[in-house]
Amino acid sequence: MRKLLLVLFLLLLSLIVVQSHENWYATQTKDNWRQSLALGEEKSTQLHFYFHDIVSGKKPTAMKIAQTSTTNQSPTLFGILMMADDPLTQGPEPTSKIVGRAQGLYGSADQEKLGLILAMSFKFTEGIYNGSTLSIFGRNPALQLEREMPIVGGTGVFRYARGVALAKTNWFNTTSGDAIVEYNITVIHY
Ligand SMILES: *[C@@H]1O[C@H](CO)[C@@H](O)[C@H](O)[C@H]1NC(C)=O
Ligand SMILES: *[C@@H]1O[C@H](CO)[C@@H](O)[C@H](O)[C@H]1NC(C)=O
Ligand SMILES: *[C@@H]1O[C@H](CO)[C@@H](O)[C@H](O)[C@H]1NC(C)=O
Numbered sequence: 001m002r003k004l005l006l007v008l009f010l011l012l013l014s015l016i017v018v019q020s021h022e023n024w025y026a027t028q029t030k031d032n033w034r035q036s037l038a039l040g041e042e043k044s045t046q047l048h049f050y051f052h053d054i055v056s057g058k059k060p061t062a063m064k065i066a067q068t069s070t071t072n073q074s075p076t077l078f079g080i081l082m083m084a085d086d087p088l089t090q091g092p093e094p095t096s097k098i099v100g101r102a103q104g105l106y107g108s109a110d111q112e113k114l115g116l117i118l119a120m121s122f123k124f125t126e127g128i129y130n131g132s133t134l135s136i137f138g139r140n141p142a143l144q145l146e147r148e149m150p151i152v153g154g155t156g157v158f159r160y161a162r163g164v165a166l167a168k169t170n171w172f173n174t175t176s177g178d179a180i181v182e183y184n185i186t187v188i189h190y
Contacts, residue, residue: 039160039190047185049088049099051167056176061086062106076114081107088122092170092180100124106140116140118149122185132156134187136165145169151187163187 028036054061061084068079085103089096104120122134133156138149147167154161163186171180 037160042188042190044186044188045158047183047187049090049183050092050096050170051102051181051183052087052089052094053084053179053181054086055082056173056178066107071108074108074111076110076112077108078111079108081105084120088124088183092182094180097126099126100129109139110141114141114143116142129157132158134158134161134163134185140167142169151185154187154189158187158189161187161189 052061055063062082063084064080065083066079066081067077071077071079083105085101087098088100088102089098091097100123102120102122104118106116106118106120109115109117116139118140119137120135122136124130124132124134132154134154135152136149137152140147140149145168149165149167151161151163151165166184168182169179170182173179
């Protein structure tokens, strides 16, 4: 009898343990989730800065990390993949104050017209935005005067952000490939 009780007790214990591991998700009602995520009022923020993509010289900020066997024959350099750590500055001059860095990948993803795919994190380093990031992911037809790319998320001040980035080439050296791009970003966050 004692043995049976012990077995039953152990069985119950193991059930409790198993059950506690099954709680790997939790759904909350609309009334509760805003509070539990510590979300404040929804607000919109505009950011304006310049992106410096330096691919030439002694201190490039973006470097080729991969390409396909046919990239060099492609009119759009299809398949080339770059890793960047590009400064973001207040003004267009290379000496202008740095407000963040654009870190991540861009590559040629269109075989006919120049179309880059951008997958980057914009990490800000100034003021209340210091340490916060925005994630940008989308197609960038870099030869077009104005481009629009989605902001798909963020961290820090920009938690749960969504928005749009507008980009316009400010300066481009066709010999070196170096470029300065003006960005206007509008994000909705909390
Ligand atoms: C940004 O944050 C880092 C890390 O906390 C700190 O070292 C740096 O001084 C800060 N920069 C500014 C401009 O506040
Ligand atoms: C950013 O906004 C300013 C002010 O409205 C405008 O002059 C500029 O052309 C815009 N740039 C881009 C890349 O959208
Ligand atoms: C463009 O790049 C080439 C090659 O690096 C350089 O010789 C030239 O001075 C650059 N032009 C400008 C306007 O910076």
